[in-house]
Amino acid sequence: MISTWFVEDILLEWEGKRVNHVIQAIGSSSTQKAQDFVKNNCPNQTPSVYGSYQELYDDPEVDIAYIGTPHAFHHRDCLEAINAGKNVLCEKSFTINAKQAREIFDAARKKNVYVAEAMWVRHRPLYQELSRLLHEQKIIGDVFRVFSDFANGADPASLPATSRHRDLSLGAGSLLDVGVYALTWGRMALGYQKELPQIVAKQTHEVGVEITTSAILQYSSGRQGICTCTSKALGAPGEVFLVVHGTNGYVEVEGRAASIPESFTVWKKQEGAADRAYFPREACEGKKYNFPQIGRGFVWEAENTALDILEGRKESRVMPWEETLYIMDLMDEIRAQGGTSYPGE
Numbered sequence: 001m002i003s004t005w006f007v008e009d010i011l012l013e014w015e016g017k018r019v020n021h022v023i024q025a026i027g028s029s030s031t032q033k034a035q036d037f038v039k040n041n042c043p044n045q046t047p048s049v050y051g052s053y054q055e056l057y058d059d060p061e062v063d064i065a066y067i068g069t070p071h072a073f074h075h076r077d078c079l080e081a082i083n084a085g086k087n088v089l090c091e092k093s094f095t096i097n098a099k100q101a102r103e104i105f106d107a108a109r110k111k112n113v114y115v116a117e118a119m120w121v122r123h124r125p126l127y128q129e130l131s132r133l134l135h136e137q138k139i140i141g142d143v144f145r146v147f148s149d150f151a152n153g154a155d156p157a158s159l160p161a162t163s164r165h166r167d168l169s170l171g172a173g174s175l176l177d178v179g180v181y182a183l184t185w186g187r188m189a190l191g192y193q194k195e196l197p198q199i200v201a202k203q204t205h206e207v208g209v210e211i212t213t214s215a216i217l218q219y220s221s222g223r224q225g226i227c228t229c230t231s232k233a234l235g236a237p238g239e240v241f242l243v244v245h246g247t248n249g250y251v252e253v254e255g256r257a258a259s260i261p262e263s264f265t266v267w268k269k270q271e272g273a274a275d276r277a278y279f280p281r282e283a284c285e286g287k288k289y290n291f292p293q294i295g296r297g298f299v300w301e302a303e304n305t306a307l308d309i310l311e312g313r314k315e316s317r318v319m320p321w322e323e324t325l326y327i328m329d330l331m332d333e334i335r336a337q338g339g340t341s342y343p344g345e
């Protein structure tokens, strides 16, 4: 699924586009699937088609491999690509646990290749602008509390046992699938704290799969993040999925999902407005910031990644290794408290 979306987007023409991407090769578990992929998703490109991933990694014409397999394979696939000397952009969640992520970064360091987690939401202009307003402009004063959520309707119990949302050996579970976004928004909104927070977390399981996670992150400054997710229910379109409280107001972020933010509204504290909660929303003064969607929203990530490669970087400016590790460490701790583990752990 995600590989079709990504390819569709990177071939888009859009105003401000700086990089011309070429689909140089498709690697799949079968040549037929690779050929079908080209026919359905990039018929105007002429990539080499391979019935294995290794052949793509060995292709000298390929500058960077985009990995869109289920997360349980990211460790294996990244290491194989890196060992062949390829740069890599790998889907989220980057790996099953932090140990695997560290092994990948160690290998990349040794081979001197670029590796980045494809946490596309961080590349979106909305995300970047909100971070600037919150932490450089301090538009709502000091942020002290954040709520973030991702409700996704995969509903593992209703899916075949082979689905990546149901099969533990493919990395099934809402935390790794969508909770990673809730933690990402929480991390940004709380201002990228250096220390790891204290965590209190609970997880619910159904058909052996983690379907709901709630985690409270508490920093030594007293700042708190309340980060939640579920794969059992879809959020309402346009719903608020992130609320950021500051000493001088708050911000709500709305969108189709926490991966597809569309706008945010800044509500500043007003003189004599302590009881604003009792007024209808329209009677209050909020400033809404809208952000246009381009394609499915992968264009910024693809552009930044290509520019990183062209500039000879080994890490993404937007998603450096330490950020992937920070989020993976949080998820390890949340899973340890919630009672979720994966085969081989």
Ligand SMILES: NC(=O)C1=CN([C@@H]2O[C@H](COP(=O)(O)OP(=O)(O)OC[C@H]3O[C@@H](n4cnc5c(N)ncnc54)[C@H](OP(=O)(O)O)[C@@H]3O)[C@@H](O)[C@H]2O)C=CC1
Pocket: 001, 002, 003, 027, 028, 029, 030, 033, 034, 068, 069, 070, 071, 073, 091, 092, 093, 118, 120, 164, 170, 176, 177, 259
């Ligand atoms: N950024 C985003 O918005 C999104 C990111 N993702 C991430 O992308 C990754 C893939 O998700 P998604 O596209 O939904 O996954 P799919 O279930 O669609 O699988 C993707 C591909 O992985 C390959 N694959 C290799 N081995 C297996 C196996 N044993 N079982 C199933 N597939 C296998 C298959 O390709 P082939 O046979 O051709 O080799 C398959 O088509 C996940 O890590 C997910 O978190 C997913 C959705 C959205």
Ligand SMILES: O=C1OC[C@@H](O)[C@H](O)[C@H]1O
Pocket: 152, 154, 177, 178, 259
């Ligand atoms: O990254 C994602 O975002 C959208 C969800 O539908 C999907 O399950 C997830 O992988």
